[in-house]
Amino acid sequence: MALILYQHPLSLYVQKAKVAFYEKQVPYEARMLDGSEPVAGEFAALWPVGRFPALTDGDRLVFEATSIIDYLDARFPDTPRMIPADPMLAVEVRMWDRFFDNYVSYPQQRIVFGALGRDAADEARWHAAFDTAYAMLDRRMAGREWVAGEGFSLADCAAAPALLYADWTYAIPKRLANLWAYRDRLLARPSYARALDEARPYRHLFPLGAPEGRD
Numbered sequence: 001m002a003l004i005l006y007q008h009p010l011s012l013y014v015q016k017a018k019v020a021f022y023e024k025q026v027p028y029e030a031r032m033l034d035g036s037e038p039v040a041g042e043f044a045a046l047w048p049v050g051r052f053p054a055l056t057d058g059d060r061l062v063f064e065a066t067s068i069i070d071y072l073d074a075r076f077p078d079t080p081r082m083i084p085a086d087p088m089l090a091v092e093v094r095m096w097d098r099f100f101d102n103y104v105s106y107p108q109q110r111i112v113f114g115a116l117g118r119d120a121a122d123e124a125r126w127h128a129a130f131d132t133a134y135a136m137l138d139r140r141m142a143g144r145e146w147v148a149g150e151g152f153s154l155a156d157c158a159a160a161p162a163l164l165y166a167d168w169t170y171a172i173p174k175r176l177a178n179l180w181a182y183r184d185r186l187l188a189r190p191s192y193a194r195a196l197d198e199a200r201p202y203r204h205l206f207p208l209g210a211p212e213g214r215d
């Protein structure tokens, strides 16, 4: 039975989950969430919270991008692990995964929601959060290829779309060379390049306007 991924290609968290599918070469069937029926109704019944991505595997529902990636590691143990088996390394990977979701993607989403009138616009607060995160990441990435441990992991799955959209939302300063090199490496990674290509036809829908030449 196929794994079914409820998704929209432009979604940051969908892209995060897709990176793991492509790293592992696990096939899935995509159900497009563009407001049209019957998928919209099917998804609302399945997962009333309504955030995506969400995955079904037969009768099992898996929500949250991190949990989907965790699930793929458990369900397909012979594919490259996104969360290392070593528990101490796994702590580091999960910690940096939380960093990207909470301190990069969260401010990014607040600014987009502010622009859409869904949240109070509080740009100064979120720009300050970006400044802190960017400076920390630039220091972290000095001499590193990937953000946690030696290999590509869950944390890098989170980082790729987080840094794509963060820069579109609040430009990463050019002087942060380690962070820029990391973003470039993530965007060139074949798994993320594929997710990014799948989103290109929808870029005009990005609420803040997709800048030219920053991908």
Ligand SMILES: N[C@@H](CCC(=O)N[C@@H](CS)C(=O)NCC(=O)O)C(=O)O
Residues within 6 Å of the ligand: 011, 012, 013, 014, 050, 051, 052, 053, 063, 064, 065, 066
């Ligand atoms: N914590 C969730 C966040 C998912 C999320 O916020 N997805 C956005 C798309 S990137 C969404 O569902 N937006 C639709 C909405 O807010 O109604 C995860 O990690 O998967």
